[in-house]
Every structure is written in C-alpha cells, then in structure tokens.
Amino acid sequence: MSKTKKILLDEKDIPKQWYNIQADLPEPLEPPYNTRAGRPATPDDLEAIFPKEIVKQEVSTERFIDIPDEVRDAYKIWRPSPLVRAAGLEKFLDTPAKIYFKNEGVSPSGSHKSNSAIAQAFYNKAAGTKRIATETGAGQWGSALAMACEMFGIECVVYMVKVSFEQKPYRKSLMQVYGAQVFASPSDKTETGRQVLAKDPDNEGSLGIAISEAIEDVLNHKNAKYSLGSVLNHVALHQTIIGLEAKKQLEIAGDYPDIVVACLGGGSNFSGTAFPFVMDKLQGRKPALRAIAAEPSACPKLSKGVFEYDFGDNSGFTPALKMYTLGHTFMPGGIHAGGLRYHGASPLVSALVKHKAIESAVVKQRAVFEAAVTFARTEGILPAPESAHAIRIAMDEALKAKEEGKSKTILFNLSGHGHFDLSAYDNYLSGKMEDYDYPSDKVKEALCQLPKVNSRVES
Amino acid sequence: MSKTKKILLDEKDIPKQWYNIQADLPEPLEPPYNTRAGRPATPDDLEAIFPKEIVKQEVSTERFIDIPDEVRDAYKIWRPSPLVRAAGLEKFLDTPAKIYFKNEGVSPSGSHKSNSAIAQAFYNKAAGTKRIATETGAGQWGSALAMACEMFGIECVVYMVKVSFEQKPYRKSLMQVYGAQVFASPSDKTETGRQVLAKDPDNEGSLGIAISEAIEDVLNHKNAKYSLGSVLNHVALHQTIIGLEAKKQLEIAGDYPDIVVACLGGGSNFSGTAFPFVMDKLQGRKPALRAIAAEPSACPKLSKGVFEYDFGDNSGFTPALKMYTLGHTFMPGGIHAGGLRYHGASPLVSALVKHKAIESAVVKQRAVFEAAVTFARTEGILPAPESAHAIRIAMDEALKAKEEGKSKTILFNLSGHGHFDLSAYDNYLSGKMEDYDYPSDKVKEALCQLPKVNSRVES
Numbered sequence: 001m002s003k004t005k006k007i008l009l010d011e012k013d014i015p016k017q018w019y020n021i022q023a024d025l026p027e028p029l030e031p032p033y034n035t036r037a038g039r040p041a042t043p044d045d046l047e048a049i050f051p052k053e054i055v056k057q058e059v060s061t062e063r064f065i066d067i068p069d070e071v072r073d074a075y076k077i078w079r080p081s082p083l084v085r086a087a088g089l090e091k092f093l094d095t096p097a098k099i100y101f102k103n104e105g106v107s108p109s110g111s112h113k114s115n116s117a118i119a120q121a122f123y124n125k126a127a128g129t130k131r132i133a134t135e136t137g138a139g140q141w142g143s144a145l146a147m148a149c150e151m152f153g154i155e156c157v158v159y160m161v162k163v164s165f166e167q168k169p170y171r172k173s174l175m176q177v178y179g180a181q182v183f184a185s186p187s188d189k190t191e192t193g194r195q196v197l198a199k200d201p202d203n204e205g206s207l208g209i210a211i212s213e214a215i216e217d218v219l220n221h222k223n224a225k226y227s228l229g230s231v232l233n234h235v236a237l238h239q240t241i242i243g244l245e246a247k248k249q250l251e252i253a254g255d256y257p258d259i260v261v262a263c264l265g266g267g268s269n270f271s272g273t274a275f276p277f278v279m280d281k282l283q284g285r286k287p288a289l290r291a292i293a294a295e296p297s298a299c300p301k302l303s304k305g306v307f308e309y310d311f312g313d314n315s316g317f318t319p320a321l322k323m324y325t326l327g328h329t330f331m332p333g334g335i336h337a338g339g340l341r342y343h344g345a346s347p348l349v350s351a352l353v354k355h356k357a358i359e360s361a362v363v364k365q366r367a368v369f370e371a372a373v374t375f376a377r378t379e380g381i382l383p384a385p386e387s388a389h390a391i392r393i394a395m396d397e398a399l400k401a402k403e404e405g406k407s408k409t410i411l412f413n414l415s416g417h418g419h420f421d422l423s424a425y426d427n428y429l430s431g432k433m434e435d436y437d438y439p440s441d442k443v444k445e446a447l448c449q450l451p452k453v454n455s456r457v458e459s
Numbered sequence: 460m461s462k463t464k465k466i467l468l469d470e471k472d473i474p475k476q477w478y479n480i481q482a483d484l485p486e487p488l489e490p491p492y493n494t495r496a497g498r499p500a501t502p503d504d505l506e507a508i509f510p511k512e513i514v515k516q517e518v519s520t521e522r523f524i525d526i527p528d529e530v531r532d533a534y535k536i537w538r539p540s541p542l543v544r545a546a547g548l549e550k551f552l553d554t555p556a557k558i559y560f561k562n563e564g565v566s567p568s569g570s571h572k573s574n575s576a577i578a579q580a581f582y583n584k585a586a587g588t589k590r591i592a593t594e595t596g597a598g599q600w601g602s603a604l605a606m607a608c609e610m611f612g613i614e615c616v617v618y619m620v621k622v623s624f625e626q627k628p629y630r631k632s633l634m635q636v637y638g639a640q641v642f643a644s645p646s647d648k649t650e651t652g653r654q655v656l657a658k659d660p661d662n663e664g665s666l667g668i669a670i671s672e673a674i675e676d677v678l679n680h681k682n683a684k685y686s687l688g689s690v691l692n693h694v695a696l697h698q699t700i701i702g703l704e705a706k707k708q709l710e711i712a713g714d715y716p717d718i719v720v721a722c723l724g725g726g727s728n729f730s731g732t733a734f735p736f737v738m739d740k741l742q743g744r745k746p747a748l749r750a751i752a753a754e755p756s757a758c759p760k761l762s763k764g765v766f767e768y769d770f771g772d773n774s775g776f777t778p779a780l781k782m783y784t785l786g787h788t789f790m791p792g793g794i795h796a797g798g799l800r801y802h803g804a805s806p807l808v809s810a811l812v813k814h815k816a817i818e819s820a821v822v823k824q825r826a827v828f829e830a831a832v833t834f835a836r837t838e839g840i841l842p843a844p845e846s847a848h849a850i851r852i853a854m855d856e857a858l859k860a861k862e863e864g865k866s867k868t869i870l871f872n873l874s875g876h877g878h879f880d881l882s883a884y885d886n887y888l889s890g891k892m893e894d895y896d897y898p899s900d901k902v903k904e905a906l907c908q909l910p911k912v913n914s915r916v917e918s
Contacts, residue, residue, distance in 0.1 A: 004470055005535035011463055076464035077543075077839045084536075088610075106565055108839040110878060150836045151547075170881035176888050177835050177881075376636050377609050380536045380567040419569060419878045422629035422636075429635050 003087065007249040009080035014072050015244040018237045021275045021348060023063035024282040026355045029233070029347055032319035033309055033453045041319040049218050049226040051127035054120065057234040065237060067119075074118045074151055075241070078107045083249035088378035090398070097401040097408045098255065099394055102246045102273065103381070104415050109174070111384065111416030112269050113144035113229055116238035120227050121148035131155040131224040133217040135185065135210030137164055138338030139171025140416065141229030146180035156180040159187065159213040162205035164338070170420065185210040192216050207342075208314025208328075215317065230266025231312055231321070231346045239272020242413060247276050250411070257289070257411040259397050263389035264293035264302065264360070265339040267346030273413040275348075278357060291358040292397075293349065294389035296368070298436035299332035301325055301345045302353050302360035304443065309453035310344055320451050323350040327446025333436040335365050336424035337385040343446070363392045364435045369428040371395050372418070384416035385424050462546065466708040468539035473531050474703040477696045480734045480807060482522035483741040485814045488692070488806055491778035492768055492912045500778040508677050508685040510586035513579065516693040524696060526578075533577045533610055537566045538700070542708035547837035549857070556860040556867045557714065558853055561705045561732065562840070563874050568633070570843065570875030571728050572603035572688055575697035579686050580607035589682040590614040594644065594669030596623055597797030598630025599875065600688030605639035618644040618672040621664035623797070629879060644669040651675050666801075667773025667787075674776065689725025690771055690780070690805045698731020701872060706735050709870070716748070716870040718856050722848040723752035723761065723819070724798040726805025732872040734807075737816060750817040751856075752808065753848035755827070757895035758791035760784055760804045761812050761819035763902065768912035769803055779910050782809040786905025792895040794824050795883035796844040802905070822851045823894045828887040830854050831877070843875035844883050 022029065032041040046055045057065060067075075086099040104112035124132055132154055136142030142158040149156035158180050165172055165184040172182050185205045186193040192212045196203050203209075218224045229235065243260075250256060262273040270293045280286035293302055301324045310325040312318035325344040326332075332341045345353075352358045372388035374395070375381070383391060394412040401408040418425065427433050481488065491500040505514045516524060526534075545558040563571035583591055591613055595601030601617040608615035617639050624631055624643035634641050642648055644664045645655040649672045655662050662668075677683045688694065702719075709715060721732040729752045739745035752761055760783045769784040771777035784803040785791075791800045804812075811817045831847035833854070834840070842850060853871040860867040877884065886892050 003532065003535075005532070006470060008467055008469065010467065011465060073462065073464070074839075108841065147835075147839055151839065169885060170878075173881040173885040173888065174841065174878075177832055177841060177884050179836055373636055376606075377638055380606055380610065382567065382633065382636060417878075419629075419633075419876075422632040425636050426628060426632040429632065 004085070005087070006082040006084050007252050008082055009245060009248060011076050011080070013248060014075055014079050015067065015241055016072070017064040017066055019240040019244060019276050019279060020060055020062055020065055020237050021279065022061045022233065024279055025351060029351055030322040032321050034319050035451050035453065045319065049215060051123050051129060051225055053123040053127065054234050057237055058232060068122055071119050071122050079241070080245050081106050083246055086379055089375060092374065092378045093395060093398050093402065095398040095402040096406065097398040097410055099398055100250065100409070100411045101414045102242055102411070104242060104413060105381065105384070105417030109140065109144040109147055110420060111140045111144065112239060112242060112272060112413070113140050114148065115241050115272065116229060116235045116268060117144035117148035118151070119238040121145070121152040121154055124225050125152040125154055129154060129223055129225045131157060131221050132227050133157040133159070133214040133224060134227045134229070135159045135207060135214045137161050137207050139164060139168055139175070140339055142180070142182070143171055143174045143178065145227055145229065146175040146178035150179045157217055158182045159185040159210040161185055161207060161210050162203070185213050187213060189213070190216040206314050208317070211313040212315055212317045230268040231344065233348055235268045236271035236275065236346055236348050239268045240275050242272040243274060243276035246273070246411060255409050258408045259410045260289070260291045261294060261390045261393045261397070261410065261412040263340060263386050263415065264295055264345060264349065265386065266342050266344070267349040269413060269415040271346060271349055274358065278352065281357060292393055293358060293360045294393045295360055295362050296335050296337055296340045296389060296436070297362050297364045297438055298335045299326065299341055299343070300360070300362045300438060301343060302349070303362045304438055306447060307350060307354055308450055310450055312344065316451065320453050321347050323347045324353060326443045327449055329449045330443055330446035333439065335436060336421065336427065337389060339386040340389065361393050363389055366428070366433055366435050368392050369425070369433060381414065382418040383414055384418045385421050387413070387415045463544065464546065465541040465543050466711050467541055468704060468707060470535050470539070472707060473534055473538050474526065474700055475531070476523040476525050478699040478703060478735050478738060479519055479522055479524055479696050480738065481520045481692065483738055484810060488810055489781040491780050493778050494910050494912065504778065508674060510582050510588060510684055512582045512586065513693050516696055517691060527581060530578050530581050534700070539704050540565050542705055545838055548834060551833065551837045552854060552857050552861065554857040554861040555865065556857040556869055558857055559709065559868070559870045560873045561701055561870070563701060563872060564840065564843070564876030568599065568603040568606055569879060570599045570603065571698060571701060571731060571872070572599050573607065574700050574731065575688060575694045575727060576603035576607035577610070578697040580604070580611040580613055583684050584611040584613055587682060588613060588684045590616060590680050591684055591686050592616045592618070592673040592676040593686045593688070594618045594666060594673045596620050596666050598623060598627055598634070599798055601639070601641070602630055602633045602637065604686055604688065605634040605637035609638045615639040616676055617641045618646065618669040620644055620666055620669050621662070644672050646672060648672065649675040665773050667776070670772040671774055671776045689727040690803065692807055694727045695730035695734065695805055695807050698727045699734050701731040702733060702735030705732070705870060714868050717867045718869045719748070719750045720753060720849045720852045720856070720869065720871040722799060722845050722874060723754050723804060723808065724845065725801050725803070726808040728872060728874040730805060730808060733817065737811065740816060751852055752817065752819045753852045754819055754821050755794050755796055755799045755848060755895070756821050756823045756897050757794045758785065758800055758802070759819070759821045759897060760802060761808070762821045763897055765906060766809060766813055767909055769909050771803065775910065779912050780806050782806050783812060785902045786908055788908045789902055789905035792898065794895060795880065795886065796848060798845040799848065820852050822848055825887070825892055825894050827851050828884070828892060840873065841877040842873055843877045844880050846872070846874045
C-alpha cells in the first residue's frame with residue numbers, strides 16, 4: 001500500500017518555453033493559400049485578424065519559444081497539471097502495461113483549451129487588442145477564451161452555433177459568468193447573420209456561419225482581433241505545455257512512453273500531448289515511439305481523408321490549408337464528442353501523418369463510452385467524451401500488450417472532464433446510444449467541393 | 460511577476476491522522492436520544508445501521524485517529540488538494556488582507572463530500588458490508604458515495620428526492636456511471652415509499668422520506684448499512700483532512716489565519732475546514748482565531764435557531780440530536796445552494812457555537828452570487844453556490860480589513876466547483892434571482908414540533 005498515484009510538479013517547474021515542431025519537420029509546411037487572391041497567404045493577410053506576435057509564431061521555425069511570465073503566472077491557476085498512474089485501470093485490465101494519463105480536466109474551464117486561450121489573450125493584450133471575437137460549437141473553446149479575456153481585461157464576443165446555444169445553455173452561462181457576450185449564430189449582429197436569417201429565420205446555424213460572423217465582427221470593430229482554438233500552428237505550439245510537463249513528470253517516474261495517445265478534433269490536444277515526444281523520434285533518439293491520434297468513426301479525417309488544400313470552415317471563408325480533410329462541406333453524424341466533429345486536421349499533424357511519423361486509429365462511439373465508464377469506475381474521474389476516445393485506444397493497446405506478454409508504457413491525455421456531458425452518459429447507460437459507421441458516400445460528395453489551389457506552382 | 464499561486468503538498472504529506480475535536484470540547488457532547496425508546500441512543504442502536512468502527516469514531520474522544528493506508532491511497536486520486544493564494548481577488552478588492560482558499564472542487568465528484576465517502580466505504584468493506592443505502596437531495600453526497608462504493612466493491616443504492624431526480628438528471632447519471640442504483644423517492648422499493656405513493660401518486664418527495672426509505676432498505680437487506688454525508692461526528696472527523704492539509708500548506712507559506720470561513724449545511728464542510736484551527740483556540744494557543752460558518756438567510760440555523768434536541772430528518776425517523784435547529788419540519792425557501800437547505804447543524808458545530816468558540820454569519824442569495832461571479836472573474840474558478848457563501852463572507856472580511864487598514868489572513872474553503880450549477884448562474888445573470896428573508900413565522904411554527912426529550916434527567 002501507500003503507492004504514489006500522481007506525479008506532481010512545483011509551479012517553478014512549469015516549462016519556460018513551448019516546443020515548436022516546425023523546427024524538426026522533415027520538410028517545411030506548405031503555406032496557407034488565399035483562394036480569393038489566387039496566391040499563398042502572406043503574413044499581412046493573417047495580421048488583419050491576428051496580432052503580429054501570433055502570426056510570427058504561426059510561421060516560426062525556431063525550436064523553442066519563450067513563454068511570457070504573465071502567461072506562466074496565469075497557468076498557475078491550475079498548472080502544472082497532475083500526471084497520474086492509472087493503477088486502477090491497469091489492475092482491471094490485468095495488463096503488464098503501465099498506463100499514465102495527464103489530467104487536463106483540472107483547468108477552470110474543464111479542458112486543455114485554456115492553455116492556448118491564455119496565451120492568445122496575453123499576446124492580444126500586449127498588441128493593444130480591445131475586443132476578441134471567436135466562434136464556438138460545443139462551447140469548450142468559448143468558455144476557455146472568455147475566462148482568458150476576463151483575466152487580461154479584453155472584451156470577448158462569442159458566436160455560438162444556435163443549435164448548441166439552445167441545447168447547451170450551461171456552456172453559454174459559463175461564458176457569461178466570465179464576462180463574455182454570447183450571440184446565437186446566425187445573429188442579427190452581422191451582415192452574414194442577417195442575410196442567413198432573411199432567407200431562413202429558423203436556421204440552426206453551423207460552425208461555418210459562426211466563423212464568418214466572428215471574422216466580420218473583427219473587421220467591423222476597431223482594435224478587434226479574431227481567435228481560433230485549434231488547427232493552427234500557434235495553437236499547437238501553446239498546447240505543447242501538456243507534453244513538456246508530462247515529459248518532466250515521466251522523468252521523475254523514471255519512465256518514457258512507448259505509446260502516446262490523444263484524441264483528435266482539429267488537432268490542438270493531440271499536438272500538445274504528442275509533439276514533445278515526437279520531437280525525440282524526429283531527432284532520432286526514439287525511433288520506435290508510436291504517437292496515435294484517436295478519431296471517431298463518424299469523422300476519421302486522418303484515417304480516411306485526403307491530404308489536400310481545403311478551407312478551415314464549412315463555408316469556405318478562411319484561407320485554404322494543406323491538410324487531411326473529409327471536405328469542408330462534410331457534416332459528420334451527431335456523436336456526443338462535439339469537439340471531434342471537425343472535417344480537417346491541423347496542417348502540422350497532417351504533415352506528420354503524411355511522413356509516417358505519427359499514426360491514427362478509429363473508434364466507434366459505444367466502445368468509447370464503454371471505455372469512459374470503465375475509466376470512471378476504476379480511476380474515479382469522469383472523462384469528457386472526446387478524451388474517452390484516447391482512453392479507448394490506450395485500453396486496446398494495454399490489452400494488446402497483455403496478449404503479447406510485453407510490458408509497455410502508455411501515456412494518454414485526459415483532455416477534459418465530463419461533468420458537462422452527463423446527458424451523453426445518460427444516453428449510453430439507457431442503451432439508446434447509436435454507433436456511426438464511416439459515411440463514405442457523404443465524404444465522396446464533400447471531396448468534390450475542395451477548392452482549386454495550385455500552390456506548388458504559384459508559391 | 461512569477462509569484463507563487465498554489466501551495467502544493469506531495470502525496471506523502473497527506474495527513475496520517477484525522478483530528479477529533481471531541482477531545483478538546485469544553486464539555487462532552489450530549490448523546491443522541493432515542494425518542495421511541497425514551498432514552499439516550501446506545502452504540503447498539505447505531506450499530507444496526509452503521510459498522511462498528513464508524514460507531515466507535517462517532518463517540519470517540521481520542522484526539523487523533525489514524526487514517527487507514529487504503530483510505531490515504533484512495534485520497535491520492537485528487538489529494539492533497541491545492542491551497543491557493545487568491546491574489547486576483549485581493550487585487551480586485553484592493554485589500555491589505557491576504558486571502559487563501561483550499562480547493563476541494565478538484566475531487567472527482569466535484570466537492571469535499573468524497574473525503575468522508577471514501578472513509579465510510581472503507582470501514583464498511585472491512586466490516587463485510589455488501590450494500591450501502593443512502594439518500595441524496597441535490598446529489599453531491601450521492602455521487603461521492605457512489606464513486607467510493609465502486610472503488611471498494613460495495614453495492615450502492617441511492618434514494619434521490621424525486622423532484623431533484625427529475626430536475627437534476629445529470630447528478631443521477633453521474634451516480635449511475637459510478638455503478639450506483641438510483642431510485643426516485645418516494646419509490647415502490649420500500650413500504651414507506653409505497654404508502655406515500657398510495658396516498659399521493661404525484662408526491663415529489665422530501666429528504667425525510669428518502670432517509671426513511673434508505674434506512675428501511677438497510678433493515679430489509681442482509682449485510683446492508685446506511686451512510687450519511689454530514690451532521691454526524693464521524694463525518695466531521697473525516698473532513699478534517701481539509702483543515703489539516705491547509706495548516707501544513709499555510710506553514711509552508713509562513714502564515715496562519717486570523718479568520719477561517721466555510722459554508723454550513725449540515726456542518727461537514729465547515730467542521731473539516733475549521734476544526735484543526737479551532738483546536739489551537741480551544742487549547743489556548745490562538746485565542747483570537749475567528750472561525751465563521753456562512754449560512755444562507757433562507758436557512759440560518761446557527762444564527763436564528765434554538766439549541767435543542769431535534770430529529771435529523773423531516774419525518775422524525777432518526778434519533779434526536781442536541782443541535783441548533785429551525786425545527787425538523789421547517790422547509791427553507793428554494794435557494795440554489797441545495798446543500799445548505801438543512802434545518803439543523805451538526806452537534807459538534809452547535810456545541811462550539813454555544814460555547815462561543817466559533818461564530819456564524821448570514822448572507823443573502825444575490826450577494827452570494829455577486830461574490831461567486833467576482834470570484835470566477837478574478838480567480839478563474841467557478842464556485843458551487845454553497846461555497847460562494849464562504850466567498851461572500853471572506854470578501855466582506857477582506858473589505859473590513861481594508862476599512863480598518865489592517866492586514867489580516869483569511870482562509871476559506873472552496874468546497875466544490877460550480878459546473879453542475881450553471882442554471883443557477885443563468886438565473887442570476889438574467890436578473891431573475893430572488894432574495895430570501897429569514898422566514899420567522901415558518902420557523903416559529905416548526906419549533907412547536909420539536910420532540911419531547913429529557914436527556915439530562917434520563918441519561
């Protein structure tokens with residue numbers, strides 16, 4: 001008895017630099033593409049909606065980038081987050097594998113999203129931004145950004161997809177507690193919203209419309225900037241705090257993972273967890289390391305998508321990014337892991353999949369919730385449905401290790417707690433939950449809508 | 460910049476003993492009274508529904524009681540909990556006071572309730588209990604006990620007040636994820652429930668009926684025991700882990716509180732936070748220490764109640780306890796802090812108020828939510844409405860210190876997070892929240908229903 005459960009760090013051990021994997025890529029990323037102008041996007045294009053420092057990070061190839069003191073101080077509200085040995089789960093699985101998880105659910109917004117929200121709020125504050133607009137679906141990003149803006153004294157405006165606004169009023173209330181203005185999108189606050197409503201007053205909204213509204217809001221207000229919670233390189237950069245801390249903690253435990261698992265929506269959680277370990281692989285020190293992105297069967301862009309230029313949003317408003325995508329017009333089935341219902345994967349993650357430096361795995365919804373309930377019962381903590389995708393893969397790998405009689409070290413990221421997701425658990429426990437197969441026909445259709453880009457020639 | 464925010468302890472610093480304030484009381488507690496038998500309750504009476512070790516703790520006057528290794532190991536899922544310097548709140552209040560808070564919201568069930576749930580599950584397991592029945596209102600206790608029972612392999616049955624069962628389905632789902640059976644009370648599982656339903660099929664339930672059902676369940680099943688989440692001495696004992704950790708953490712910071720604040724429902728949270736400090740006062744080392752129990756104006760038993768024998772439940776089923784009470788038939792108004800809507804206060808807390816060793820303070824609901832929102836905006840963490848009662852008093856004391864130009868050290872307990880309570884925040888932010896005055900007429904009526912007890916003569 002009296003075993004160590006959590007590996008904790010002191011506040012002074014919060015990393016002082018983020019890790020930028022662009023320094024270690026086998027070849028440079030292809031740049032975003034401005035389809036309207038018919039040319040690669042320039043830093044100037046990006047500075048219309050992001051502060052200069054963020055744009056610098058977006059394109060930087062410096063390996064380590066200093067974390068400002070103010071950001072580290074704000075991180076201290078909940079960081080360093082615990083690294084936990086899942087001994088209860090190991091015992092239940094009767095596996096020789098060692099399973100560790102990083103618990104990002106202890107953040108005030110309940111998920112890893114705060115790691116980038118705070119950094120973005122800081123750089124905006126430093127650049128004189130008075131107002132930040134963003135969009136949110138399920139609300140994790142919106143609530144993380146609302147809290148960060150409140151801390152740095154910036155006005156926060158969130159366009160929330162109307163169907164979520166109405167079905168998930170609690171996330172809306174959380175953003176409002178943090179002082180944000182939350183509008184159901186389509187709204188009457190923008191030309192985009194008004195046009196949609198004029199055509200269809202009952203329109204339930206989409207992430208695409210909400211992005212368009214947020215960007216229009218930015219262009220219509222002085223000292224206003226836009227903020228995004230995933231996909232882009234600077235977001236992945238900020239999230240590496242997760243993996244960098246985990247590395248220090250595993251070092252204390254005298255361990256190093258054979259397998260790193262995280263779920264993948266836009267890619268911020270996976271990047272943040274895995275990149276600091278993938279660095280060791282890219283630099284040749286850990287050639288056998290496996291980093292696995294867990295995807296839902298309803299939306300498996302890495303496993304089933306194409307590696308092409310595509311828009312970041314459903315309506316084709318953003319620059320096009322070279323990434324694995326199911327097509328920007330693809331609408332995945334209504335799985336409960338709202339954070340994973342995104343058609344594309346971050347360009348960085350996509351490039352690493354293309355280079356076979358990382359891999360992906362697909363899981364179905366019921367198997368995910370079975371893993372979630374097992375985890376709650378053996379480790380005490382209720383996981384977010386998104387995070388449970390990683391738990392499922394970690395469990396499967398631990399069972400494989402048992403079959404093979406091998407001791408493996410598995411690390412996964414518990415990206416958020418599930419206290420906001422109990423209706424999904426209710427759906428599962430009452431036997432009503434559906435599985436979703438990969439919708440190949442819908443994807444085929446969506447892939448016909450990819451934008452025309454010829455970046456190789458023009459850039 | 461780069462200040463310390465949280466004071467963290469290692470797992471090995473989790474206290475090895477709980478503190479039992481019965482060792483330091485100015486005079487012994489008056490015993491529970493068995494009104495049916497017309498005599499003080501005996502340990503035998505209690506052992507019908509509690510395991511022997513718990514009954515021993517209930518009456519023990521030993522100052523320190525060992526925490527079993529198995530309990531300390533289970534605590535490691537989230538303990539030691541952080542002690543946090545509320546520098547953001549201090550700055551907002553512009554106060555010379557130092558404000559610290561202990562964050563119990565990081566537990567898997569989201570509140571301090573797990574501290575006793577795990578201990579009770581352990582002692583029951585050791586005694587061969589196969590099934591534990593309990594009641595729950597808002598659901599904090601039920602979910603903490605469900606998780607603890609799952610960890611120790613005991614069946615858990617929760618009778619949940621029907622109106623909460625229907626209005627708070629999420630807490631029910633959480634208990635079910637942890638493997639508990641949850642019945643809406645009145646249920647058809649007990650004679651009590653069936654009788655109530657026969658008379659009134661639409662009965663919405665009450666904590667009194669739910670307690671009766673849980674106890675009947677225990678008496679009707681082999682190897683079954685009952686479990687309570689507050690009020691009793693052994694629950695207060697287990698909760699002292701909060702104050703004992705906080706003491707170690709403040710020592711690291713080189714500090715000691717002038718004022719300790721916690722909210723008071725049945726008393727478990729207040730006892731756990733304050734008693735380890737009140738010990739120093741009772742033993743003469745810290746005569747000036749102030750320990751303040753924060754009560755809602757809708758249910759201020761310490762501030763406005765009488766110190767008399769009264770039943771623990773609304774229907775007069777339990778032994779009578781000598782305590783501050785508003786009368787067991789008193790139904791407080793519908794404040795959002797469901798955990799504070801209890802008519803009585805723990806006998807230990809009551810005795811200490813009677814001896815003027817601790818004090819109470821009354822706050823109104825809107826002022827509480829104003830404090831809650833201020834706290835969320837300055838410290839990032841969303842508090843449970845119960846905990847926000849303590850925040851309100853801590854803020855008021857910090858403002859008093861400012862007026863007086865005195866530097867004071869204030870410690871309060873953040874007993875739970877508010878992610879389950881966003882509908883209450885929504886109610887506040889939309890301007891619909893009501894205040895509740897002290898309902899003196901209803902109390903006067905309830906006080907006429909106190910049981911007849913003459914313990915002094917008979918004991």
